[in-house]
Amino acid sequence: AAGVIQSPRHLIKEKRETATLKCYPIPRHDTVYWYQQGPGQDPQFLISFYEKMQSDKGSIPDRFSAQQFSDYHSELNMSSLELGDSALYFCASSFRQGGSPLHFGNGTRLTVT
Amino acid sequence: AQTVTQSQPEMSVQEAETVTLSCTYDTSENNYYLFWYKQPPSRQMILVIRQEAYKQQNATENRFSVNFQKAAKSFSLKISDSQLGDTAMYFCAFMKRNNAGNMLTFGGGTRLMVKP
Numbered sequence: 001a002a003g004v005i006q007s008p009r010h011l012i013k014e015k016r017e018t019a020t021l022k023c024y025p026i027p028r029h030d031t032v033y034w035y036q037q038g039p040g041q042d043p044q045f046l047i048s049f050y051e052k053m054q055s056d057k058g059s060i061p062d063r064f065s066a067q068q069f070s071d072y073h074s075e076l077n078m079s080s081l082e083l084g085d086s087a088l089y090f091c092a093s094s095f096r097q098g099g100s101p102l103h104f105g106n107g108t109r110l111t112v113t
Numbered sequence: 114a115q116t117v118t119q120s121q122p123e124m125s126v127q128e129a130e131t132v133t134l135s136c137t138y139d140t141s142e143n144n145y146y147l148f149w150y151k152q153p154p155s156r157q158m159i160l161v162i163r164q165e166a167y168k169q170q171n172a173t174e175n176r177f178s179v180n181f182q183k184a185a186k187s188f189s190l191k192i193s194d195s196q197l198g199d200t201a202m203y204f205c206a207f208m209k210r211n212n213a214g215n216m217l218t219f220g221g222g223t224r225l226m227v228k229p
Contacts (some may be wrong), residue, residue, distance in 0.1 A: 033216065042221050043158070056214045099146045
């Protein structure tokens with residue numbers, strides 16, 4: 001079965017640079033989520049989209065933005081990167097129906113030097 | 114706001130034995146869902162099991178089962194016949210029951226080591 005596809009798998013950036021992470025949800029899933037997992041921490045919700053519109057917003061810094069495109073893929077844009085942004089970034093997708101489990105991608109490991 | 118607490122940062126179990134991971138949560142919601150996710154060293158987040166709060170019957174998936182105590186706000190995971198491949202970080206997660214979004218709130222995780 002098709003899974004959530006994230007790219008790139010690894011990304012190394014320097015401070016103050018910009019990074020773009022991509023996510024392709026499971027076909028027919030109408031909701032996409034972004035999570036950030038710092039070292040030794042649990043995943044923290046950043047933002048979600050339903051049918052290409054922002055749905056919920058969590059602890060996403062103002063330096064970050066995201067959008068969902070007409071083909072349902074989503075991108076997380078991070079600017080003015082800081083050392084503390086180094087983390088594993090997960091994308092997940094699900095159906096909108098309440099209780100539908102989230103299916104996660106393999107994550108993008110971002111390292112800011 | 115919901116909070117999820119996993120009081121056991123690390124646990125170990127011998128292969129083929131049974132282990133139980135604890136999870137408690139705090140919410141004012143009456144209808145919600147609870148999940149266990151597994152994160153092996155490969156870092157992938159894998160759904161293990163799902164429980165609907167309005168169902169009294171405990172969910173079961175092969176060797177994995179839960180003990181859901183709604184009044185106590187407790188949701189423990191039991192792994193039977195532990196296998197080496199069960200070695201992973203296990204996260205308990207809470208989801209409100211509505212159609213406005215299925216955001217998960219995670220606990221801090223329990224690192225499980227299965228020993229041969």
